[in-house]
Amino acid sequence: MQTIILAAGQGTRMRPLTDRRPKPMLPVAGKPLVAHTAEAAVAAGASELVIVVGYEADDVRTYFREEFAGVPVSFAEQPEQRGTADAVRAGASYLDDGPFAVLNGDALYDHDSLVTLYESAPAVGSFRVDNPSAYGVLHTDETPDGTRVTGVTEKPADPPSNLINTGAYVFPAEAHDWLDVGESERGELELTDVLERACEETTVSAVPFDRWLDVGRPWELLEANEWKLDELERRIDGDVHEDADLRGAVVVEAGVEIDSGVVIEGPALIRSGASVGPNAYVRGRTLISSDATVGHSVEVKNSVLMEGATVGHLSYVGDSILGRDVNFGAGTTVANLRHDDEDVRTLVKGEVVSTGRRKYGVVCGDGVKTGIQTSLNAGVKLGSDARTSPNEPVLRDRTDE
Numbered sequence: 371m372q373t374i375i376l377a378a379g380q381g382t383r384m385r386p387l388t389d390r391r392p393k394p395m396l397p398v399a400g401k402p403l404v405a406h407t408a409e410a411a412v413a414a415g416a417s418e419l420v421i422v423v424g425y426e427a428d429d430v431r432t433y434f435r436e437e438f439a440g441v442p443v444s445f446a447e448q449p450e451q452r453g454t455a456d457a458v459r460a461g462a463s464y465l466d467d468g469p470f471a472v473l474n475g476d477a478l479y480d481h482d483s484l485v486t487l488y489e490s491a492p493a494v495g496s497f498r499v500d501n502p503s504a505y506g507v508l509h510t511d512e513t514p515d516g517t518r519v520t521g522v523t524e525k526p527a528d529p530p531s532n533l534i535n536t537g538a539y540v541f542p543a544e545a546h547d548w549l550d551v552g553e554s555e556r557g558e559l560e561l562t563d564v565l566e567r568a569c570e571e572t573t574v575s576a577v578p579f580d581r582w583l584d585v586g587r588p589w590e591l592l593e594a595n596e597w598k599l600d601e602l603e604r605r606i607d608g609d610v611h612e613d614a615d616l617r618g619a620v621v622v623e624a625g626v627e628i629d630s631g632v633v634i635e636g637p638a639l640i641r642s643g644a645s646v647g648p649n650a651y652v653r654g655r656t657l658i659s660s661d662a663t664v665g666h667s668v669e670v671k672n673s674v675l676m677e678g679a680t681v682g683h684l685s686y687v688g689d690s691i692l693g694r695d696v697n698f699g700a701g702t703t704v705a706n707l708r709h710d711d712e713d714v715r716t717l718v719k720g721e722v723v724s725t726g727r728r729k730y731g732v733v734c735g736d737g738v739k740t741g742i743q744t745s746l747n748a749g750v751k752l753g754s755d756a757r758t759s760p761n762e763p764v765l766r767d768r769t770d771e
Contacts, residue, residue: 371488371540372468373416374461377404377475378424378448383587383718386735386753386769387693392426394475395433396591397659397676399598400639402433403585404475406598411473412439414484420461421475424448453558454537459549467543472561474537478594480581487538492545492568493575494519495538497582503527505534505584506562510576517576519569522562536582539565542572587718588691588733588751589725595674599637599655608640614647654689665700673731682742690731692738693754699742706731706748716749717767725749735769 381393388396394404408419419438423430423445434443446461458472469491473479479495487493496508496517507529509521522535541564551563568574585594602619608626610616618636622628626640629647634640638652643661646652650664654672658664662675666683673687678695681687685698688706692698706729708714714730715722732746735754740746745763752758753769 371415371471372418372420372465373411373471373473374420374422374458375404375407375411375473375475376422376454376457377430378422378457379451379476380425381476384591386751387588387591387691387733389735389754390426391429395429397657397674398591398594399602399657400641403594404430405433406478407473407475408434408438410479410481410484411471412441413481414488416441416471419443420446420464422446422448422457422461424451454561455549455551455559455564458561462546462549465546467546469543470541472539472541476585477537478583478585478597479538480579483577483579484538487540487577490575490577491540492542492572493540493577494565495536495579495582496533496576497536497579498532499534500532502529502532502534507531508533508535508576519574519576521569522565524560524562533576535562536579541568544571589727589730591691592672592674592689595657596655599639599657602637602639604636688731689727689729690733692734693736695736696734696738697740699740699744699760701743702740702746704731704746708748714749716751
């Protein structure tokens with residue numbers, strides 16, 4: 371089945387990580403987020419991928435090229451992000467006349483559930499959440515053949531249930547003629563209007579997903595890495611000193627140097643060109659990307675270090691995301707826990723929100739540099755190319771937001 375993957379958005383809630391790359395290309399366990407979506411689609415039976423691109427489109431094109439996992443790939447341009455229906459309409463010209471699937475390129479899907487979705491056309495993926503008001507909530511009826519979708523309400527103040535739309539669809543062939551929708555109250559062209567039409571014209575099944583994650587904010591990128599790093603199987607291909615101690619599901623790629631006295635507790639992925647130690651401690655679900663450096667007596671816990679990031683000696687990084695070419699000066703310390711034991715809060719698009727995480731550190735855009743002995747408070751964001759002074763405590767964001 372031909373599958374459209376939506377990967378054109380800017381990902382403003384993920385800033386500063388998306389200042390210079392599209393959200394679907396952020397790293398999850400060594401691959402771009404959208405690559406996990408594409409893999410799940412191919413495993414479910416996608417015969418062709420049509421990837422809708424827009425913001426920083428060349429990053430996506432360069433990664434996928436003309437074929438992915440043995441399946442041909444085409445790219446559709448959405449120059450202005452006017453909504454999900456507009457994005458699908460941009461990709462529709464690459465489709466044949468049959469049924470087609472649509473997936474969000476910034477979400478993780480359980481593979482088995484996606485197989486069921488493809489086999490249940492027309493269908494929409496469903497998932498139960500604690501806070502349905504933040505999503506599109508599905509209206510359903512129970513029938514002898516399963517759960518039938520009768521409609522969807524976007525972000526209702528008083529949700530009729532906690533069953534939400536995952537943004538994974540299989541539409542009937544007739545839906546090619548339903549993509550020309552009007553603007554919603556939010557001023558966007560919504561794919562949920564196409565779903566509403568499908569519910570009127572045919573029987574749409576609600577396929578329950580065992581696991582699903584919408585990756586829209588930085589702490590959800592951490593959660594995505596936790597999910598996928600848990601699937602690692604131990605493999606040691608790099609250069610590991612005889613005095614290093616690697617425990618559990620640790621992957622050390624070829625071209626990695628692990629120095630003496632290093633302890634790594636998996637799951638952890640150390641990518642080619644990275645170096646760790648001496649006497650460093652890496653634990654939790656941690657991704658150390660290519661050409662990143664973890665220095666002498668550094669501790670890194672449950673974090674993502676992107677390409678070229680450097681954590682200088684005698685530093686601590688916990689539950690944090692460091693962008694490309696970040697450089698932490700010696701003795702930089704990240705706080706990742708509030709003393710009142712409340713969930714860490716952070717600023718997203720001008721609003722202070724709870725991350726839902728008791729432990730959450732900092733988010734640094736590309737090129738951040740900290741002075742020696744910098745202290746970074748829990749939930750702080752440093753914008754791309756931000757600087758701190760030696761011995762500076764940073765208690766508030768330093769971004770353009």
